Structure formats: structure tokens, C-alpha cells
Amino acid sequence: MFDQIIKNFVSIKQDFAKNYSGNAHIQEVIPASTSDQFPLEESHLEYIHKFVEKNPIYFNSFEEKILGIDCVVYEGDINDYWLNSIKHGTSCQPFYPTWMFSAYLMVLIAKKLGYQELIDIGSGDGRIAFCGKFLGFTSHSIEIDDGLVELQKLICNDIEQNFDPVCDDALEFDYSKFQLKSPVFFIGGLPQMGGDMLATSIIDKINSIDNLKKSTGIVFAGTHSKRQLSGNLSDGGWSSLIQNHNLQVIKTVSLPTVWTFDQTSETPYIYTKFN
Numbered sequence: 001m002f003d004q005i006i007k008n009f010v011s012i013k014q015d016f017a018k019n020y021s022g023n024a025h026i027q028e029v030i031p032a033s034t035s036d037q038f039p040l041e042e043s044h045l046e047y048i049h050k051f052v053e054k055n056p057i058y059f060n061s062f063e064e065k066i067l068g069i070d071c072v073v074y075e076g077d078i079n080d081y082w083l084n085s086i087k088h089g090t091s092c093q094p095f096y097p098t099w100m101f102s103a104y105l106m107v108l109i110a111k112k113l114g115y116q117e118l119i120d121i122g123s124g125d126g127r128i129a130f131c132g133k134f135l136g137f138t139s140h141s142i143e144i145d146d147g148l149v150e151l152q153k154l155i156c157n158d159i160e161q162n163f164d165p166v167c168d169d170a171l172e173f174d175y176s177k178f179q180l181k182s183p184v185f186f187i188g189g190l191p192q193m194g195g196d197m198l199a200t201s202i203i204d205k206i207n208s209i210d211n212l213k214k215s216t217g218i219v220f221a222g223t224h225s226k227r228q229l230s231g232n233l234s235d236g237g238w239s240s241l242i243q244n245h246n247l248q249v250i251k252t253v254s255l256p257t258v259w260t261f262d263q264t265s266e267t268p269y270i271y272t273k274f275n
Contacts, residue, residue: 001039002112006105006253008037010266012066013099013256016073024060024075026258028099032063032070044104047134047161052100054158055125056151074100078258080147095124095148098221098267102255106186106219106269107131109253113271115184115217121170121202122188126152129163139163140178142170171201176209184217191222191237199238203245213274218247222268224254236268247272 009031016029030048031038038045049072052058058076065071078095098106107128110118118132119140125148129141141163143149152165166173185202189195199220206213222236235242235249242249250273254266 005038009101012069016066017261022075025077025079027073027075029071029073030101032072035069037069048100048104050159051127051130054155096259097124097127098257100127102257103127104131105255107135109251110184111135113217115182117180117183119183120186124148126155126163126165128186130161133161133163141165142168142173144169170198175205180212182215184219186219196241199241217271217273220270222270224265224268235270238270242272246275248275
């Protein structure tokens with residue numbers, strides 16, 4: 001049933017993108033309530049909507065029925081945060097968020113896989129870490145841009161949920177201070193935009209902590225774009241790193257993001273663990 005929920009959501013995105021007539025810088029869709037197509041916990045949807053409603057990157061919302069399903073469309077603008085996010089020398093990708101409901105589904109998959117802690121690397125506005133928090137993870141949010149971290153703290157305060165925003169360079173951060181037992185790392189950054197360097201650093205740090213890698217998962221954001229992949233078409237562009245570090249792919253799911261809004265394919269997220 002969970003895979004069908006993902007298919008239903010992707011269908012809604014594709015129909016919405018095809019028919020959207022607005023001109024907002026970013027836009028996304030969230031189901032308005034639980035239904036046969038989205039048999040989720042009502043409280044989870046309430047958390048998701050509350051995060052977006054309290055997030056100042058969104059300036060407008062309206063209800064719309066898409067493929068017969070009641071949805072809420074949120075419109076926003078990330079230009080200022082995008083500009084600030086590219087000023088850091090070790091930043092692997094400008095601020096382009098995944099859709100909020102996609103973040104929820106991604107974290108729900110990690111929960112079903114049995115992980116206990118969630119570390120969101122390059123966390124943007126903290127939406128993945130936030131979903132981890134209300135889904136029962138011990139969440140940590142690592143972001144190099146101080147403006148985005150201040151945004152996260154503002155949201156934490158307004159929604160009264162602390163998903164531990166930390167302003168630091170993920171390449172230099174000491175993860176042993178988290179006392180991790182069974183963590184999942186979400187890597188923010190495509191492999192062709194420096195994400196491979198970031199992921200390699202995280203893997204090295206995992207290897208440096210005694211007995212951690214046997215219980216650790218890593219989730220990579222990939223792409224189906226041949227232009228961006230430059231010939232490396234498998235595992236969203238991550239196949240070389242996955243092979244070089246002896247990782248095993250346990251699941252791949254494609255979900256809507258801001259940067260694939262006008263594309264017919266979504267963003268693949270590759271769930272891996274150490275062999």
C-alpha cells in the first residue's frame with residue numbers, strides 16, 4: 001500500500017505541474033486530509049501543513065482538487081535563501097528543497113527500515129529533520145548557511161518542535177558527539193555538484209567511529225538527467241561511490257522536488273547500507 005501512496009502522490013504532482021497557471025517561484029502540493037488514496041495518520045498531515053504554514057518561504061496557499069483528491073497548493077519564493085546558500089566554498093548544492101510531502105515519505109521509509117537517529121546533511125530549511133522529529137527519530141540538522149539555520153530556528157520556535165538545527169560545515173563536524181547507535185544520514189547534494197565529496201567525507205567519519213557502520217544507512221539524492229549524469233546513469237549518478245565504498249542499495253524511490261517541478265521524471269532517492 002505504501003508504494004501505491006507514492007504512485008498516487010507522483011500522479012498528483014504530474015497533473016498539477018501540467019495544469020499549473022500561476023507564476024510563483026516555487027510551488028508544491030500536499031493532500032488536504034487522509035483518504036483512500038492517502039491512508040495516513042491525520043496528525044502527521046497536520047504536522048506537515050503546520051510546518052509549511054509557519055515557514056516564511058511560502059506566501060500563499062489555496063485549496064484545489066487534483067485527480068479528484070482535495071489538496072492544498074502552497075506557493076513561495078526561495079530566491080534570497082538560494083543566493084545566500086551559494087556563497088559558501090564547501091556548499092555542495094544551492095538551496096532547492098524537496099517537496100514537504102516527499103520529505104515525509106522519505107523519512108517514513110527510513111522509519112520502516114528500523115533506523116533510530118536521523119542526521120540531515122545540508123538540511124536547508126530543516127524539513128527532513130522535522131519529519132524525523134515527529135516520526136520518533138532523534139533528529140539532527142546540519143546546515144552550513146547561517147541564514148538557513150536562523151530560518152530553521154524560527155520554524156522550531158513557531159511549531160514548538162526542536163529538530164536540533166546546527167550551523168556547521170558537515171565536512172568538519174564531529175558526529176561522535178551524537179552518540180549514534182542506528183542512524184540514517186540524508187545527504188543533501190547531487191553527485192555532480194560536489195555531493196560525492198560530501199558523501200565521501202561522511203562515510204570516512206562513519207568509518208572512524210567504532211562499530212557504527214554496521215548499523216548505519218545513507219540516503220543519496222540523485223538525478224535521472226542524462227545531461228547532469230554525464231554518462232553515469234545508474235543509481236541516480238551514485239553508482240561509482242556506492243561500489244567504491246562497498247554499499248548495498250536497499251531501496252530506490254522517486255519523489256517530487258522543487259528542481260524537478262517542470263520535468264516528467266522525479267528525483268530518485270537511493271537508500272543504502274554498508275555490506
